[in-house]
Amino acid sequence: MSGMSCDEAVRQFFAYLDQAMSGTPLQEFEQHLERCLDCCDKLQFSRRVDALVRTRVGDAPLPAGVEDRIRRRLAAAAGDPED
């Protein structure tokens, strides 16, 4: 069978999920998916792993006091007489 193999398709999963594919490689990858349910299932799982990680690592509010401490360090480093 011509076209992309499953091994080659798997190597493209993340570039596809990150929307970093275009042109012929994207076309060949999507053609492979159209005829390979196994790769479709694996790709869907990779998408779910990505979503899991994104939702668990995205939020991290800046703690109180960090900005003030950094401003003071910067002022000291820049030789600000106020510091």
Next chain:
Amino acid sequence: MAEVTGPLFEALTLPHLSALYRLALRMVGDPSAAEDLVQETYLRALRSFATLRDPARAKAWLFQILSRLVIDRHRSSRREVPLPEDEELERFSLYQRIADEDPFPYSDDVHGDFLAEFRDDDVRRALLAIPEIYRVPLVLVYVEEMSYRELADVLGCPVGTVMSRLFRGRKALERELWDCARRLGFVKEWPR
């Protein structure tokens, strides 16, 4: 010079403080270490402020300094994170391991149920367990939604290298999630 540089530097860089802290926390894990890393990033940025030619690039420039600090610290700390050989790592498939192990025999969605077992801290620890050289681009993608071209700019490497690091990074992350599942006891890997 300080009187001129200080306010301009702060006006260009401090709006990105929250984003830098978020990145630092996901890259090093500990809030205190993250704050130290952000402080070091700002001090280095201040010292090399003259090299920032395009103010519109201030955010990418700060990310670049922070990312290189993380990677350089790993190189100088001699801390070795054991990883399987590249070929073994690249062939690792969490999807296949779950299918082979079938940890939830009565489930209609064994892969989804497997992922649902992880708590926030499990996922964060898994991310922290992979080597910095792979973790840094992954965090930039997951937290900042950076494009591969932006990543190449921040990391100072070709797009092909970015792709390769992200591929191995994701495989390393899958492997860490599998190891975490074994530690938590919801997969056992019975001898076959």
